[in-house]
Amino acid sequence: MDASVFNYRNGDLMVEDIRLRSLAESLGTPLYVYSTQAIQTNFRAYQQAFVGRPYLIAYSVKAASNLAILRLIQREGGGCDIVSGGELARALKAEVDPQKIVFSGVGKTALEMAAALKAGILSFNVESAPELRLLSATAQSLGRKAPISLRVNPDVDPQTHPYVATGLRESKFGLPVGEAYQLYLQAKNDPGLEIVGVDCHIGSQLTSVGPFQAAAERLLVLMSQLKAAGINLKLLDLGGGLGIDYHGEKIPPVAEYAQAFRAIYAAFPGLTIILEPGRSVVGAAAVLLVTVLYDKITPYKRFIITDGGMNDLIRPSLYGSYHVIKPVKDLDRPLTQVNVVGPICESGDFLAQDRALPLVEAGETLAVFGAGAYGFSMSSNYNSRPRPAEVLVSGSTCRVIRARETSEDLIRGESF
Numbered sequence: 001m002d003a004s005v006f007n008y009r010n011g012d013l014m015v016e017d018i019r020l021r022s023l024a025e026s027l028g029t030p031l032y033v034y035s036t037q038a039i040q041t042n043f044r045a046y047q048q049a050f051v052g053r054p055y056l057i058a059y060s061v062k063a064a065s066n067l068a069i070l071r072l073i074q075r076e077g078g079g080c081d082i083v084s085g086g087e088l089a090r091a092l093k094a095e096v097d098p099q100k101i102v103f104s105g106v107g108k109t110a111l112e113m114a115a116a117l118k119a120g121i122l123s124f125n126v127e128s129a130p131e132l133r134l135l136s137a138t139a140q141s142l143g144r145k146a147p148i149s150l151r152v153n154p155d156v157d158p159q160t161h162p163y164v165a166t167g168l169r170e171s172k173f174g175l176p177v178g179e180a181y182q183l184y185l186q187a188k189n190d191p192g193l194e195i196v197g198v199d200c201h202i203g204s205q206l207t208s209v210g211p212f213q214a215a216a217e218r219l220l221v222l223m224s225q226l227k228a229a230g231i232n233l234k235l236l237d238l239g240g241g242l243g244i245d246y247h248g249e250k251i252p253p254v255a256e257y258a259q260a261f262r263a264i265y266a267a268f269p270g271l272t273i274i275l276e277p278g279r280s281v282v283g284a285a286a287v288l289l290v291t292v293l294y295d296k297i298t299p300y301k302r303f304i305i306t307d308g309g310m311n312d313l314i315r316p317s318l319y320g321s322y323h324v325i326k327p328v329k330d331l332d333r334p335l336t337q338v339n340v341v342g343p344i345c346e347s348g349d350f351l352a353q354d355r356a357l358p359l360v361e362a363g364e365t366l367a368v369f370g371a372g373a374y375g376f377s378m379s380s381n382y383n384s385r386p387r388p389a390e391v392l393v394s395g396s397t398c399r400v401i402r403a404r405e406t407s408e409d410l411i412r413g414e415s416f
């Protein structure tokens, strides 16, 4: 998708019309820098692919949960896919229309269910029989009916990293198609439930449309069976998962992805298609800025030690994922093979391994690309490190959307 907002101009790496170097100097590092334009472009690509048909793009909040990002999505007319009560609170705070919120996740608590019922969300994506029972009981105790979609596990291989494949039959997610059918029949007569749709989410960082198509076909069969049993669905949620170009991956355009759903619209006109993209909306829309502390040369390796580590961006450590790294000043220097690492006391703390980078010196700043999704949202305070600030750039203006944490923040709520 759109990474073109990050470009060198006169030797400086820019985000839109702002020099990343200036942001690092004025706000310090590590620093997450998001581009409004990139987020909008990526989000609008989904909307444009579905114009003229009923659809809802429910941005997956867990990819990047900052209120300013949710507000941006809300202004674009988008909804939210949430996976916790905390994410519900965020979406409501950003004034996202509750009728554009869907609630996913295998471990919803009764408290979270009650909060979402009171808010009046569009659908609970239910992942098991016991969850369905608890949801019905919770709804009845509040004198309501819970709108439900069952999350089906279509057993398709998304051909992605095992940690982010969720639609295989061995996965903890979703229900086998046969069991889902039986549960729909039960739910039909349940006074606490209102059947509204069917849902699946097969995985993340998918680089082809085929697995989506396979999943869609399985859901279509189920929908036809349900129709024959007198159950008509209004919503078909196909989850998120379209990948981004971290390191030369070829990602099909969103329009091609939307084509995968043509058969569904043909068979069920009037059906609302829901998509829950996260990574493909924000992933390429942000960089993480880190500053070089030391260039440490050992007999075996050369380490560029930066002030950003796995607590700030865990993807390289967790998934072995590749993030392009570039200096914020275009350096005409020879390339050297280095490991870019953080200050955390773990050997697994690295941002890049055996990477050819122009020689960088202490005090110089690097931009870690593709950091927008599962970057800040997966950050932690490990090693008692305050989490980075987040800024949102728009043209030549920028706004701090989350202040850098302080050591006071680190001990909030603690006592001795």
Ligand SMILES: *Cc1c(COP(=O)(O)O)cnc(C)c1O
Pocket (backbone or CB within 6 Å): 060, 062, 063, 081, 083, 104, 105, 201, 203, 204, 205, 239, 240, 241, 242, 276, 277, 278, 279, 280, 373
């Ligand atoms: C994480 C998640 C998404 C978003 O996935 P991306 O790969 O970021 O698009 C969508 N739906 C559900 C249920 C998820 O868990």
